[in-house]
Amino acid sequence: MIIAGIDLGSTAIKLALVADGQLLWHKAAPTAPGQEKIADNLLTEGLAAVGRSGETVVRAVTGYGKHLLVGADRVIDELTANRLGVCKASDGRARSLINIGGQDVKVIRLSAKGQMTGFKMNDKCAAGCGRFFEVAARILDTEVGSFATLAANAAEAARINSTCAVFAESEIVSLMAQGVVKENIIAGLHQSVARRIAGLCAGGALEDDIYLDGGAAQNPGLVHALEDELCRDLHVLPLPQFTVAYGAAISAAMADSAAAKNSS
Amino acid sequence: MNEPSRQQRLTIKTQGEARQEYAAAADWLRQRPDYHQVFDYFLEIAGQAWTAAEVSERTGRPVVQHLCNQAPLEIFHAMGLQPLRLASGCCAVSRLAEAGLPALMCPMLRSAIGAQRVQAQASRVLARVIPTTCDWTVKFQELAVALPNDLQKNSSSPPVHLLELPHQRHSERGQARFQEELFLLIDFLEQKIGRRLTRSALLTSVNLYREAWAVLESLIALRRDGRLAAAWFAAICAAFLFDSIERWLTAAQTLVSYLQNQKVRPAARSVFLCGSPIIFPNLKLLRLIEEAKMYVAADELCASERLWPGGMAVDDRSVSGLIRALAGRYHRACQCPTFADNERRFNSVRAVGLPLKGIIYHVLKGCHPFDIESLTMERMAREANIPFIRIETEYSPEDARTILTRLEAFANIDHGASA
Amino acid sequence: MISIWRRATQHLAFVILTYGGRFGVHFDSALPCFSCPYVAGCSGHCYLMALQSNWWGLQMPWVVLTSGLGLQALAVFGLFVLLTLILGKTWCGWICPFGLVQDWLTMLRQRLAIPEARMSWAGRDRLRIIKYLLLLYLTIIPMLIAHADLHSDFSLPFCQICPVKPLMPLFVGNTAHLALDTANTITLVFSILSVTIAAMMVVGMFFKPRFFCIFCPMLAIIHIFNKITPLRLTKNPPTCLACGNCSRACPVDIRRVHEDRANVQDEDCLLCLRCVESCPSDRTLKLTGFGKSLIVSARRRLTTDG
Numbered sequence: 001m002i003i004a005g006i007d008l009g010s011t012a013i014k015l016a017l018v019a020d021g022q023l024l025w026h027k028a029a030p031t032a033p034g035q036e037k038i039a040d041n042l043l044t045e046g047l048a049a050v051g052r053s054g055e056t057v058v059r060a061v062t063g064y065g066k067h068l069l070v071g072a073d074r075v076i077d078e079l080t081a082n083r084l085g086v087c088k089a090s091d092g093r094a095r096s097l098i099n100i101g102g103q104d105v106k107v108i109r110l111s112a113k114g115q116m117t118g119f120k121m122n123d124k125c126a127a128g129c130g131r132f133f134e135v136a137a138r139i140l141d142t143e144v145g146s147f148a149t150l151a152a153n154a155a156e157a158a159r160i161n162s163t164c165a166v167f168a169e170s171e172i173v174s175l176m177a178q179g180v181v182k183e184n185i186i187a188g189l190h191q192s193v194a195r196r197i198a199g200l201c202a203g204g205a206l207e208d209d210i211y212l213d214g215g216a217a218q219n220p221g222l223v224h225a226l227e228d229e230l231c232r233d234l235h236v237l238p239l240p241q242f243t244v245a246y247g248a249a250i251s252a253a254m255a256d257s258a259a260a261k262n263s264s
Numbered sequence: 265m266n267e268p269s270r271q272q273r274l275t276i277k278t279q280g281e282a283r284q285e286y287a288a289a290a291d292w293l294r295q296r297p298d299y300h301q302v303f304d305y306f307l308e309i310a311g312q313a314w315t316a317a318e319v320s321e322r323t324g325r326p327v328v329q330h331l332c333n334q335a336p337l338e339i340f341h342a343m344g345l346q347p348l349r350l351a352s353g354c355c356a357v358s359r360l361a362e363a364g365l366p367a368l369m370c371p372m373l374r375s376a377i378g379a380q381r382v383q384a385q386a387s388r389v390l391a392r393v394i395p396t397t398c399d400w401t402v403k404f405q406e407l408a409v410a411l412p413n414d415l416q417k418n419s420s421s422p423p424v425h426l427l428e429l430p431h432q433r434h435s436e437r438g439q440a441r442f443q444e445e446l447f448l449l450i451d452f453l454e455q456k457i458g459r460r461l462t463r464s465a466l467l468t469s470v471n472l473y474r475e476a477w478a479v480l481e482s483l484i485a486l487r488r489d490g491r492l493a494a495a496w497f498a499a500i501c502a503a504f505l506f507d508s509i510e511r512w513l514t515a516a517q518t519l520v521s522y523l524q525n526q527k528v529r530p531a532a533r534s535v536f537l538c539g540s541p542i543i544f545p546n547l548k549l550l551r552l553i554e555e556a557k558m559y560v561a562a563d564e565l566c567a568s569e570r571l572w573p574g575g576m577a578v579d580d581r582s583v584s585g586l587i588r589a590l591a592g593r594y595h596r597a598c599q600c601p602t603f604a605d606n607e608r609r610f611n612s613v614r615a616v617g618l619p620l621k622g623i624i625y626h627v628l629k630g631c632h633p634f635d636i637e638s639l640t641m642e643r644m645a646r647e648a649n650i651p652f653i654r655i656e657t658e659y660s661p662e663d664a665r666t667i668l669t670r671l672e673a674f675a676n677i678d679h680g681a682s683a
Numbered sequence: 684m685i686s687i688w689r690r691a692t693q694h695l696a697f698v699i700l701t702y703g704g705r706f707g708v709h710f711d712s713a714l715p716c717f718s719c720p721y722v723a724g725c726s727g728h729c730y731l732m733a734l735q736s737n738w739w740g741l742q743m744p745w746v747v748l749t750s751g752l753g754l755q756a757l758a759v760f761g762l763f764v765l766l767t768l769i770l771g772k773t774w775c776g777w778i779c780p781f782g783l784v785q786d787w788l789t790m791l792r793q794r795l796a797i798p799e800a801r802m803s804w805a806g807r808d809r810l811r812i813i814k815y816l817l818l819l820y821l822t823i824i825p826m827l828i829a830h831a832d833l834h835s836d837f838s839l840p841f842c843q844i845c846p847v848k849p850l851m852p853l854f855v856g857n858t859a860h861l862a863l864d865t866a867n868t869i870t871l872v873f874s875i876l877s878v879t880i881a882a883m884m885v886v887g888m889f890f891k892p893r894f895f896c897i898f899c900p901m902l903a904i905i906h907i908f909n910k911i912t913p914l915r916l917t918k919n920p921p922t923c924l925a926c927g928n929c930s931r932a933c934p935v936d937i938r939r940v941h942e943d944r945a946n947v948q949d950e951d952c953l954l955c956l957r958c959v960e961s962c963p964s965d966r967t968l969k970l971t972g973f974g975k976s977l978i979v980s981a982r983r984r985l986t987t988d989g
């Protein structure tokens with residue numbers, strides 16, 4: 001059986017093809033109108049890539065747009081998908097996870113058995129999320145992908161107080177007007193976001209063995225800044241953007257095997 | 265006839281939007297599988313934004329507008345007046361109040377001010393009675409007059425009586441002062457209507473509301489065992505706020521006997537809802553909780569289970585005895601977060617007597633008392649090992665999906681493992 | 684329901700205690716309630732008289748005390764303690780005939796819709812000590828008569844001023860105790876005091892429920908055994924919503940029952956259970972006997988009883 005875990009996120013649509021718990025193929029596409037079509041195209045592309053076109057696929061959907069996909073075999077909430085994906089990918093070692101998504105940050109605490117024992121999410125705004133970096137990248141005329149390298153070369157991090165994407169925009173503009181170099185501004189951005197996320201993690205929200213995922217976890221500059229703020233080591237899974245889609249697929253596989261157990 | 269001004273056109277447009285918002289909420293309820301025609305009365309009353317003039321006509325009594333839970337309804341009723349809650353749950357009308365009011369304002373009162381603005385008929389309000397619960401209510405009149413009604417010619421604001429609320433309800437001084445406040449309220453109303461409050465009328469009203477309270481208690485019992493969804497409860501409470509007690513009581517009694525014949529449906533994931541008020545048609549949070557597969561088995565909202573504090577024991581039936589009992593219930597027994605001595609509020613969670621999946625704490629942005637008290641409630645929930653989630657929101661629907669993500673995650677928290 | 688049962692019990696007890704003696708019922712002289720010996724044909728006597736007396740009480744001289752009568756006095760005392768232990772304050776709220784007389788006055792006032800007199804919290808608290816002072820008075824004077832040659836007209840010092848003595852005999856048509864006793868200065872003073880106190884009490888009891896109970900030395904004695912009585916009023920603080928119905932309904936203004944504590948048995952409590960009846964919270968206030976719940980508060984009760 002082949003399972004497609006589909007994560008209809010706020011900034012990107014992620015698809016993971018999974019068979020027997022193994023990730024076969026993955027790809028992300030930016031979120032745009034007509035999400036159902038984009039997801040379908042990803043699925044067709046993926047099946048062709050792994051050479052299993054035409055096979056029946058179980059579609060497990062999660063993410064903000066999860067209700068858009070008509071006829072999905074399984075709809076699962078984001079935090080559960082996230083938890084399952086990270087637990088599986090970390091071989092059950094994860095006890096806390098921080099997901100930096102496009103529009104929100106989720107901090108999830110897990111029991112030793114991988115059950116969610118608590119979570120925290122930021123308020124409704126792009127503060128400290130992937131979207132924030134995209135806005136900054138546009139103003140700085142720089143790819144988000146090169147943020148980490150640039151930040152590593154910063155002489156000192158510029159102080160950025162605002163974590164609101166809208167206000168930070170004007171703050172960045174004024175820093176640029178003061179002649180602060182791009183590298184320093186980016187390092188400052190990392191720090192500011194890390195501070196914000198660390199604030200969310202305060203008060204016992206974290207256990208040890210913290211895993212970081214979500215699209216923004218691909219940015220090592222942010223990971224280092226967050227490690228500095230939290231004074232803890234963070235683990236980043238190889239494909240941090242796809243853990244939620246992968247988790248949705250895992251959830252469908254678990255439901256399937258549970259059903260098989262019940263019917264036998 | 266003059267061409268309507270731009271503001272008047274906007275107001276008229278908003279009127280239409282508000283009507284649609286109410287109708288949409290009522291329609292959603294009508295299409296539910298648990299709908300039955302016994303609910304029709306509640307949908308009829310709750311499903312519209314009634315003006316004071318309409319309410320006055322329907323009930324045959326002059327209207328006194330009031331805010332919050334601390335002005336005894338029995339006093340209004342005994343004086344031949346119809347109490348009408350100024351509270352509003354309508355999102356559309358908020359827009360009319362947005363410009364010119366503080367940005368971080370309590371959404372409930374912003375909507376209430378907006379709702380006053382769209383009332384085209386001349387106000388037939390005898391007076392406004394406003395308990396001084398929070399800063400927003402104290403300043404309500406000031407904010408309301410800042411935004412004049414441009415649909416009514418010569419509209420003037422009704423006279424206002426502030427019911428000063430002692431913020432310590434368990435002290436002797438606080439209790440004595442509130443009793444005094446109630447006598448001042450009676451003086452004020454007597455002057456307005458030119459009649460005295462009689463003991464027999466007050467006693468009759470007290471008994472009527474006690475009867476109604478018994479019915480409310482039955483409804484609460486029915487929601488505990490899964491037979492009454494929160495959205496219905498909201499409609500029932502809204503009807504109470506906007507219609508005469510006699511009509512509501514008759515309809516509620518019929519509803520109780522209908523529901524008592526329904527099967528008990530113990531909910532798998534019962535939650536306790538508390539925090540800022542939820543008023544029809546603002547069913548956003550209630551709908552999302554349901555969508556996240558949880559059931560509100562109990563709440564502690566001031567326009568819901570705490571609708572009015574009827575659980576009153578009365579021994580002394582003189583006027584001062586009745587006022588003392590009313591003061592005791594409306595002030596000392598009131599669990600509004602405006603009070604300083606509210607340590608035992610969490611007990612209402614413990615008193616539910618059901619296994620709870622968790623506590624959902626609703627904070628309307630700008631509603632400071634509930635915002636502040638959420639800290640205490642969260643700490644006590646942690647001590648009692650009950651999952652707790654705080655949802656901060658407004659009337660606008662744009663954050664519905666983000667809230668749903670949280671609620672779904674909350675529904676999936678492993679309670680047993682949290683120790 | 685609790686009030687109805689209590690009223691019924693009180694009336695039954697009143698009839699039996701006041702008139703039972705005429706039908707041969709007699710419960711001896713050790714009753715922990717005001718079944719007054721001055722009422723001809725009553726079926727049992729208030730122990731306070733025995734306690735002050737020179738036959739079974741503190742006014743007995745040493746010689747008598749060490750004789751067989753001393754043992755008998757001890758037996759009467761033992762019976763009193765036993766009765767007190769078994770029923771505790773129930774004697775006050777459910778049995779005491781004078782308690783019912785006070786309740787009648789309250790009912791009359793309520794019927795006339797006359798407001799109850801209110802006291803300040805501090806003022807009310809200051810009155811609490813009076814019952815202990817009266818207890819001290821009724822124990823010391825008899826001993827002074829027995830051992831310090833105090834005039835014997837001082838005997839039964841509490842009965843001499845107790846409002847029950849002139850008032851209760853009225854129920855058997857005896858007005859004699861309203862008259863002044865002019866035998867000597869002591870008796871004259873006592874009888875003037877007695878009538879004055881009785882008149883003041885009638886007024887007080889009309890305007891304030893159970894006004895006399897505030898001062899009753901019997902209440903003080905019963906309270907001394909409070910720690911070991913099996914009947915207890917308890918509270919489950921976690922489910923108390925702090926609404927205040929209990930303390931407002933309390934005829935003797937007890938505030939402790941409203942507080943955030945498990946032991947709410949106050950020294951002035953009459954176990955009338957009006958607080959339990961008026962509590963709108965399930966399983967919060969309850970009467971327990973030997974640790975078993977007997978009567979428990981319930982949300983539904985208030986909707987039906989008020």
